[in-house]
Amino acid sequence: MPQAGEFSGVESALSQGGVRQSLRVLADHLLAEGRYHELYRARKMQVRNRLGLTLLDDDPGERLSDEQRLKLEEELTLVCREIGGLLMRAGKTYDGWMFLRAAGAKELARQILDETPTTEDNREEMIEVALREGLDVARGFALVLESFGCCNAITTFDAEISRQSPADRQAAAAILVRALHRDLLASVTRDIARQEGQAPQGTRLGELVAERPWLFGEMSYHIDTTHLASVVRFARQLRDPELLSTAFDLTEYGRRLHKQFQYPGDEPFGEMYPASALFFRALLGEGVDEALGYFRNKAESLDPQQAGSAPAEVYVDLLARTGRPREALVEALRLLGNENQLLGIAPSFLDLARQANDFQPIVDFCRERGDLLGFATALVVARGSDRLPSP
Numbered sequence: 001m002p003q004a005g006e007f008s009g010v011e012s013a014l015s016q017g018g019v020r021q022s023l024r025v026l027a028d029h030l031l032a033e034g035r036y037h038e039l040y041r042a043r044k045m046q047v048r049n050r051l052g053l054t055l056l057d058d059d060p061g062e063r064l065s066d067e068q069r070l071k072l073e074e075e076l077t078l079v080c081r082e083i084g085g086l087l088m089r090a091g092k093t094y095d096g097w098m099f100l101r102a103a104g105a106k107e108l109a110r111q112i113l114d115e116t117p118t119t120e121d122n123r124e125e126m127i128e129v130a131l132r133e134g135l136d137v138a139r140g141f142a143l144v145l146e147s148f149g150c151c152n153a154i155t156t157f158d159a160e161i162s163r164q165s166p167a168d169r170q171a172a173a174a175i176l177v178r179a180l181h182r183d184l185l186a187s188v189t190r191d192i193a194r195q196e197g198q199a200p201q202g203t204r205l206g207e208l209v210a211e212r213p214w215l216f217g218e219m220s221y222h223i224d225t226t227h228l229a230s231v232v233r234f235a236r237q238l239r240d241p242e243l244l245s246t247a248f249d250l251t252e253y254g255r256r257l258h259k260q261f262q263y264p265g266d267e268p269f270g271e272m273y274p275a276s277a278l279f280f281r282a283l284l285g286e287g288v289d290e291a292l293g294y295f296r297n298k299a300e301s302l303d304p305q306q307a308g309s310a311p312a313e314v315y316v317d318l319l320a321r322t323g324r325p326r327e328a329l330v331e332a333l334r335l336l337g338n339e340n341q342l343l344g345i346a347p348s349f350l351d352l353a354r355q356a357n358d359f360q361p362i363v364d365f366c367r368e369r370g371d372l373l374g375f376a377t378a379l380v381v382a383r384g385s386d387r388l389p390s391p
Helices: 004-033 038-048 066-089 091-100 106-115 123-132 136-158 164-196 206-209 225-235 243-254 272-283 290-300 310-321 325-335 349-356 360-368 372-385
Strands: none
Touching: 004 038, 004 325, 038 066, 066 106, 066 206, 066 310, 091 123, 091 372, 106 123, 136 206, 136 225, 164 225, 164 243, 206 243, 225 272, 243 272, 243 372, 272 290, 272 310, 290 310, 290 325, 310 325, 310 349, 325 349, 325 360, 349 360, 349 372, 360 372
């Protein structure tokens, strides 16, 4: 509640120094008291006063020159930056982000968010700003997993993370893979210790279950099997070899589950765990030709009307990720060249051409199809890459 002296201070400043001085005194009082929303309005009046405009922006007939409009926008952007920083540092995370977003100050918001500890009081706001507003997707997703559990995190991944950037999707998938592997390993270890009388050695599921078929009875499982299937699906986006190895270890457990827990996946991962194991092993440099043969067969044999473009896209993606970008480009043009709507699993034709340092296949393809725009685009991008196709 403002004190009487504050009112008299503003009044005195007005009589002695005019509007500008009174607004300065007002802003100083609001800043000192942490009344940042009101400070924003005071700052706006200060800006408009400096620019020779009416103090309030409530005149629909106000006419501004281009210079005035540009200067007003610049000044108000600085005000939003100031107020947003003050609010976020004061614990008003979401309110502060609204101002910083308007100011285009995403990096400042990330910096402040990184300095802000999560508490019970601000947890929801942290999730909202970090995850849903995209300031720190990995941190926000980790908070969802920690606060609401694996089931909620999986739902969040499908509903929200899947629309984020590849880097953010990979970061979220890594969090889930590590967490589920940790919990499953602990559960399997406890079961073995209970039945054998001592805890086993080892941190790989594949090693622990290889010689213990009795772990997998008709009703036996050590973690929610739907969670396992979902996390293995998300793990296909990973790039880090250590995480891919962890994901492969999950398939070593999953493929031994009773058939009632062997949930079919979307093609080309209809056989969820065997197909995923082939995929992960290939990305780790093992059984590459076997995996490429398997996914090539899926891409060529499955009806796109039923399975969509995913089988071909997965095959192309695997070619690119196992160091065969030119072959991936040729196969992409062959299998996907007539598709109008792709899922984004595989790199684009131009990205593959960049990786292969060869744009000729795209140029030839577009010329044969009469695609003048695609032809010209490939030539222009090739010039920018200093790799012009031959005439």
